[in-house]
Amino acid sequence: MEGTKRIRFVAKALSIVFLVCIWTSAALAIDNETCMECHGDDSLRRTESTGMKASLYVDGEKFKYSVHNINGIACTDCHADITELNMDNEVPHAVNLAQVACQNCHEEVAEAYANSVHKKASHKGVTIPCYACHDYHDTARLAQATVSERQNSFCLKCHNPNKFHDWLPAKENHFALVECTVCHAPDVPRHVNLRFYDLIDNQFLKGDVILRHLNTSQEEFTALIDRDGDGTINVDEFEDMVLMLRQRDIRGVFHGELVVDMEPVVHQVNRGAANRDCSQCHSATSAFFKDVRLTFDMNDGSVASYNVDRQTLQTYFVEFNALGTTRVRLLDKIGIALIAGGVAVVFIHLTARLLTIPLRKRNKENA
């Protein structure tokens, strides 16, 4: 009996400790809704020491779809110096908060960034924090972004590429189809994104729509298209996929764009790193076009990618023309046949002319 009493006592004591812990942590956790009670008001501003008014508004809708919110990161995970709110004060937390330390989570990115022209600018007194490029609260996933979206949200905020690329032939075309970091972050892996453009509706088709037309799913797509199971969609398999879409009255072309992989090393952008050797890209064996991916943008914001044989770039299914790189080999075969035919006719005619010299001499003498 004595033992049972002691067990009951310990159990009660532990329950009380447990409840106290739960209550304390609940009291300490500041949820996003609490923050948004004030920061969801678009008129919320504060006056800086310079006299300028700075907005303290956070667009809840944008934040909802930001990569951080999607991954369950709360306001106070980043603004970690807010540990409690005192609602009796006009501002319930410290007015001047510490700078958000992105590097605490993004260690590899911080390492790559440390060796970049943007970080080095701090020697000149220019500080470029992460959010200067990535924005504060609506940091979005970039996998679905096109080259123009990627550039507009980042490099073009500060840089005017027209100032420095006059040497580049067809520069507008490069700007439209090649992400800046493909050249300016030379260590980052790159790939060609192929997206299906519907020529009837004049728009890029979402992956969900394409998969529905093919009567398949993300998981079963590979088994349906990559019949030889080598993990890469070759030219014949790609052609079959296009035919399957045509049978369902889906007509279009695959638009190509040269983009970088979302690797930390993309932050290692340095002055003079890009070179002017055009043949680095514009040759059929260029490493820049080794990795080709068929990309389906899904409605939930994710991306489904499938490896494609680079030779597909040399077909008419793909609307992507990089001089030399994407040349259609059939045209060269036709061209060589044309030249060989011309040479053969000339050679035969010349030979006949030479062999018939005596005949002409005889005819002239007889005339």
Next chain:
Amino acid sequence: MSKEYVHPAPVRVWHWINAAAFVFLVITGVQIRFAEMINFLSLEDAVRLHNWVGFLVIADYLLWYAYYFSTGKIRLYYPNLRTFAADALKQAKYYGCGIFKGEPNPHHMTADNKFNAMQQKAYVGLMFIFLPAQMISGVFLWQVKGFENYINMLGGIRIVDTIHVLLFYFFATFMFVHTYLATLGHTPLAHFKAMFTGYEEHH
């Protein structure tokens, strides 16, 4: 032997500028298309040169156009539809057979009747279809973004590129055959000489 002035100065200027430009365009075109195999020019220089020389060809074409239309000499290029088929056949027979026997050329070149029926046919196609198509596709490829709408109207960049490349092979072949055909005068160099002096010699 008599001489006849058949190639007026503007025609000769146009012809030799065009010839030199075509050689440059073929060389730089090969460099651009086969950068991984050939390396006698940097790709940047090849593209730049190709663009400039391309515009020279366009300016030269305008010279040809202005001269031939303003003087009315463009009639030289119009085939006589009634005699065209028979003349072309006669000319083909000459090149395929008669020339070897030493028979006279059925076409007598004069200032007013410069081209034989086969030349007329070839040059009408060249000057009014192939060369303009090559120039227009070239200009489109020079500024793909700027001419995006026109390119899309033609079926996209791959189609425009295909036209340009096929015509590139055609013109490369044409230059070779054209040079050979130019040796078929009364002496192998007679037509070359005439294209410099303007005077064709008649036997």
